[in-house]
Amino acid sequence: MSTGLLYALAGVVLFALGAAGVIVLAHLLRKILAFNVMGSGAFLVLVGLAQRTGVPDPVPQAMVLTGIVVAVAATALALGLARAWHARTGRGTLTEGEDRD
Amino acid sequence: MTEAWLDPAAWLIVLPLLWAGLAFLAGPGRGARLAIVALALQLALALKLAADLTATGARVHAVGGWGAPLGIDLMIDGLSTVLLLLTQVVAVALAVYAQGYFADAHHRREATWFWPLAGFLLAAMNALFLSADLFNLYVTLELLGLAAVGLVAVGGGTAQLAAAMRYLLVSLTASGAYLLGVALVYGAYGTVSIATLGPLVAAQLPLAVWLAAGLMLVGLMAKTALFPFHFWLPPAHGSAPAPVSALLSALVVKASFYLVLRLWLGPFASLGSTAAGLAGALGAAAILWGSWQALRAQRLKQLVAWSTVAQLGYLFLIFPLLTADGLALQAGVLQTVAHGLAKAALFAAAGVLMLATGRDTVEGLAGVAGRVPLTLFAFGLAGITIMGLPPSAGFLAKWLLIDAALESGQWGWILVIIAGGLLAAGYIFRVLRQAFLLAPEESRFHPVPRRLEWMAFVLAAASVLLGLRGAELVALLGITP
Amino acid sequence: MNRLARGVTVGVGVALAVALVVALLELPAAAIHLPGTVAQHLAQSGVEHPVTAVLLNFRGWDTLLEVAVLLLALLTLLTLSGGQAAVAAVEADPLLQGLARKALPLIILMAGYLLWAGAHRPGGAFQAGAVLAAGAVLLQLAGLLPAWAAPGRLLRLGLTLGFLVFLAVAAALLGQGALLQYPPASAGGLILLIEAGLTLSLGLILAGLFLFVTGRRA
Structure with missing residues (x-):
């Protein structure tokens, strides 16, 4: 098993x-972190699977760089919304009664 | 053929990106006039694109000059051109509407960054309709999703924040699923160009590609708010300012549907038949559940938003009926256009009714017929399209759909289509009936700028009159590479 | 979320993971092999590093839209904060302030190096912009830079400059036949121009994602 494939396998599990x-x-906050775990998993698959023969491939590497920047933007937006929501309602969850998590 | 530097396909993306950037540069609340002028230009570009397409046929614009699979291709064919035309028409009418709407003192704050956000939203849609590259489509999907979430949040209220947050989480999870699908496709074939993928997928179909197709299609269906992923739509579209609701309901959900259609007809054609029945069943459930909720809704914009859930269901009825004669495809695209125009008109009209009565309830509409008759007429006209009565484009779409069901002998869907039409009549007449009641003594009406009423009327009239020109749309749609 | 729904979700997740692992293990080799194509065209791309060539030339269209995504995220955060006045910087300990002051020139130098290095080795505008933004965040945390209020004209210009330059280059090259179709002779210079603009704007945008939001509830 090549290193690339190993990355891809870890990626799908993540x-x-x-x-x-x-x-x-x-x-x-946990949802947003989980989204980042999910995104990182997809990035690992993108880079790892393409390089499973051992030859580096710059195309998915560039795609992942693009993807990371998009994920940063999305995370910043999500955190901003969560913060505004908390400031307004004092709650960390969308549905009432689940705040114990 | 146009000179290279005038290529309307390229300018349809560059122009909205440019005015979005300039509107931000101009400052808070600025950019309305710039947007309207630019959108009129975009409409001209889309018409030019359609004329060129009819004259010279489908073509590719190879960004960077490299061509797929190394570079990214833009693909101009009938399907993309029809959606580009719809987008520019609806957008220019809604921009004129929004300028008037945000001039109202109560809504001025919402307009702070409305124009740049709307510019990025429209650029993302145009880029999405033109892109022929699965990864580039991912970027356009994210641009579209984040712009839509930003627009839901411009209202700034608690309900808007919750709706925006829920919308964002669904949107991000769905694009994550789409991205994993793209990663698997690249791993399996070494390319993400839709045109290059076609023959490769037909030749060899490993399990990873089945899973990729499933992940991508489910993600896109969640973004299209197909039942049972519809839960985010009524709060998001129901709580945003009226021009935003109109943009989201008329156009944004159609973008992800367009992509489902592209993938289903293109690279994933060989897998389509397995899931077609399921897509149709979910569409049928959406029609019945959405219409039922619209009948029960207390708030006017919630009613219109639930109607969107129901009308999106029709789009998925076409999948079990897709055959070589193309009837079902024509029905799906006509329904997309008809609903786009009619739903923009309904939300625009709902916005006027809310400004006039000062509240967002169906009950509060009593007596409004005498005050804003043009708006109510627009609501009724758009309602004709939603119900699917002749001569509207909605009628044509549903007629073609019934025709396709008859030809393939799948009678069950016809019952759903007819039931959906009856239920739609129920919720449209509920609003009209209430509006014609006598106003209670204490009710006060606020004056509304005339242009808001006119824009609602223009969109509604277009959705009805389009039914008379359906043949031209179908001819345009028939232009494929 | 109730117990049953939770159980079903976790079950679907496990099934998805198992199916994907099986699928990856049996996946045959890909029919198309792009690294060769990239290497073949690298000489005409204007840069020597293949990832930069893909990012700014072969798939530069993705990158242009991605800058729009960042600008959009910032816009939405501005919508949420509604232009409240900035809160005065929190007082921080002098050790941190001294360290931040010393680090600042190094941070700027590092960003410049990353920008220059991008042409032939890992680096480029995004990395350089991220380092600049980190510098701004460090200064804010040290109490040397106040949080930002609604952006003035100059700041808005800085935030959009990189995007507008990139867009202008993309559109200007339409005359060559297509968007972003660099003539091989001037590709290197144009890419450097775009990257320089992006370094500034991305630094400001990424810093803004923190500085426009922070301190409001202090």
């Missing part, structure tokens, strides 16, 4: 973990 996290976790 993706599934993160995706389940975004849905199951209640606290907005």
